[in-house]
Amino acid sequence: MDVEILKSSFAVVERRAEHTVKFFYAHLFWHHPALRELFPASPGEAERQRDRLFAALTRIVARLDDEHLLPYLHDLGRDHRKYLVAPEHYAAVGTSLRAALAAACGDAWTPATDKAWAEAFQVIADAMTAGAAASQDPPWWDAEVVRHLRYGDDIGVLTLLPHAPLPYLPGQYVSVSSERVPQVWRPYSLGNAPRPDRTVDLHVSRIDGGRLSTALVRETAPGERLRLGAPGGRAVLRRDGRPISLVAAGTGWAPVRAMLEELVERPPDTAVRLFVVARDAAYLYDRPLIDDLADRLGWLSVSYLTPAPGGHPHQATERLATALSHRGLWPDQDVYLSGPAPFVEEIAHLVRELGADPARVFHDAAPVGAGAGRPRPLGFAEWFLDPPDPHWHDPAARR
Ligand SMILES: Cc1cc2nc3c(=O)[nH]c(=O)nc-3n(C[C@H](O)[C@H](O)[C@H](O)COP(=O)(O)OP(=O)(O)OC[C@H]3O[C@@H](n4cnc5c(N)ncnc54)[C@H](O)[C@@H]3O)c2cc1C
Numbered sequence: 001m002d003v004e005i006l007k008s009s010f011a012v013v014e015r016r017a018e019h020t021v022k023f024f025y026a027h028l029f030w031h032h033p034a035l036r037e038l039f040p041a042s043p044g045e046a047e048r049q050r051d052r053l054f055a056a057l058t059r060i061v062a063r064l065d066d067e068h069l070l071p072y073l074h075d076l077g078r079d080h081r082k083y084l085v086a087p088e089h090y091a092a093v094g095t096s097l098r099a100a101l102a103a104a105c106g107d108a109w110t111p112a113t114d115k116a117w118a119e120a121f122q123v124i125a126d127a128m129t130a131g132a133a134a135s136q137d138p139p140w141w142d143a144e145v146v147r148h149l150r151y152g153d154d155i156g157v158l159t160l161l162p163h164a165p166l167p168y169l170p171g172q173y174v175s176v177s178s179e180r181v182p183q184v185w186r187p188y189s190l191g192n193a194p195r196p197d198r199t200v201d202l203h204v205s206r207i208d209g210g211r212l213s214t215a216l217v218r219e220t221a222p223g224e225r226l227r228l229g230a231p232g233g234r235a236v237l238r239r240d241g242r243p244i245s246l247v248a249a250g251t252g253w254a255p256v257r258a259m260l261e262e263l264v265e266r267p268p269d270t271a272v273r274l275f276v277v278a279r280d281a282a283y284l285y286d287r288p289l290i291d292d293l294a295d296r297l298g299w300l301s302v303s304y305l306t307p308a309p310g311g312h313p314h315q316a317t318e319r320l321a322t323a324l325s326h327r328g329l330w331p332d333q334d335v336y337l338s339g340p341a342p343f344v345e346e347i348a349h350l351v352r353e354l355g356a357d358p359a360r361v362f363h364d365a366a367p368v369g370a371g372a373g374r375p376r377p378l379g380f381a382e383w384f385l386d387p388p389d390p391h392w393h394d395p396a397a398r399r
C-alpha cells in the first residue's frame with residue numbers, strides 16, 4: 001500500500017476539511033438517502049457526528065502503518081453494528097469519501113491517488129466487516145431500567161437489567177442509547193462489579209444542554225428500555241501486588257466503586273488509597289457507603305476533597321493536588337484515575353510529575369469538548385485517533 005501518496009493527498013485535504021466534509025455527506029446522502037436514518041436527527045448533533053466519522057476515516061488512513069490499527073478496526077466494526085451499519089454500507093461510504101477527496105484535491109488527484117485511497121479504504125472496510133462478522137456478541141444489549149435513584153437535580157443512578165449476560169470487568173464502560181434521543185450514543189461507566197442478578201448501575205451526571213444525560217437523569221423511569229453497546233476500556237485492576245491509588249471525581253466514582261467492590265471480593269495484600277473529589281460536599285452522593293467501607297476494611301484509606309463551603313469548585317482539585325503531593329510512594333503505585341477528561345489529564349500529569357511510572361497510571365478519559373474546541377469524549381476510539389494534548393482543568397466541566 002502506498003502510504004506516502006495517501007499522506008500527501010491527505011495533507012491537501014486537511015487544509016480544506018470543512019468543505020470536504022460537507023461534500024462527503026452531501027454526496028453520501030444524495031446517492032443513499034436511507035443512510036440519513038442511521039445518524040442522529042438534530043442538525044447540530046448530526047454535524048458533529050458526521051464530522052467525527054469523516055475525521056476518523058481520514059486519520060485512520062494516515063495511520064495505516066500503525067500496528068495497533070487492526071485490533072482497533074475489528075472492535076470498531078463490531079461496535080458499528082449498534083448503529084445498524086451493514087456490510088453493504090461500506091462501499092457507499094468509500095465511494096463518497098473518494099469523491100470528496102478528489103473534489104478537495106483538484107488537479108492533484110491522479111488515477112494513482114484514487115487507486116491508493118480505494119485500496120486503503122478496502123483494507124479498513126475489510127477489517128471492520130471481519131470484526132463485525134467474527135463477533136459472538138449481540139449488536140447491542142437491551143436493558144430494562146429497574147430502579148432510578150436521584151441525588152439532587154443533576155445526578156441519577158440507574159440500575160439496569162440487561163436481557164442477556166453482559167460480560168465486563170470492573171472499571172469498564174458501555175455505550176448507552178435511549179429511544180428518547182434516537183441514534184445518540186454516549187459512554188457511561190459501569191458502577192458495580194458483576195452481580196449474580198446481572199444488574200448494572202450507571203451513575204449519570206446531567207450536563208447543561210446535554211442530550212442523553214438530561215434524558216437519563218430527568219426523564220428515564222423504571223420499566224423503560226435502554227440499549228447498551230459492548231463493554232470497553234482498559235482502566236481495569238491489574239492486581240499485581242503493587243499498592244493502589246484510586247482517584248475519582250464526580251460520577252467518575254462509578255468505575256472506582258466497581259473496582260472497590262472487586263477488591264472487597266478478593267482483598268488485596270497491599271494498601272489501597274481512595275481520593276474522592278466533588279465540586280461540593282452535597283455531591284458526595286455515595287459517602288455513607290464509602291464511610292462504611294473505610295470503617296470495615298483495614299487496607300483502605302479514604303480522603304474526601306471538596307471546596308470550602310461557598311468556595312470555587314477549583315478548590316477541590318487544588319486540595320487534591322496538595323493531598324497527592326503529601327502522600328509519597330508514587331513510583332511503586334498503580335494509579336487509577338476517573339472523572340471529567342480535563343480533570344483526568346491534569347491529575348495524570350501531576351502524578352507523573354510526582355514520580356509515578358507513566359505505564360502504571362490507568363484511565364480511559366478521552367479528549368473533551370468543553371472549552372477545548374474538540375468534540376465530546378468518545379473513549380478509546382477517539383483517544384486512539386486523536387490523543388489529547390495536556391490542557392488545564394476546566395472547572396465548569398463536570399460528569
Ligand atoms: C470513557 C467515558 C466514560 C464516561 N462515563 C461517564 C459516567 O459514568 N457518568 C457520566 O455522567 N458521564 C460519563 N461520561 C460522559 C458521557 O459519555 C457524556 O459525554 C455526558 O453524559 C454528556 O452527554 P450528553 O449527551 O448529555 O451531552 P452532549 O449533548 O453530548 O453535550 C452537550 C454540550 O455539553 C458539552 N459537554 C459534553 N460533555 C461535557 C462535560 N463532561 N463537561 C462539560 N461539558 C460537556 C458538549 O460539548 C456540548 O456542547 C463518560 C465519558 C467517557 C469518554
Ligand code: HEM
Nearest residue numbers: 038039049053056057083085089090093125183184185381
Ligand atoms: C469504513 C470505515 C469507517 C470508519 C473508520 C468509521 C469510524 C467511525 C468512528 C471512529 C466513529 C465514532 C464513534 C465510534 O467510535 O463508534 C463513527 C461513528 C459513526 N459511524 Fe462510522 N466508520 C466507518 C464506516 C461507517 C459506515 C459504512 C457507516 C454507515 C453509514 C457508519 C456510520 C456511523 C455512524 C452512524 C456513527 C455515529 C455514531 C454516534 O452517534 O456516536 N460508519 N464511525
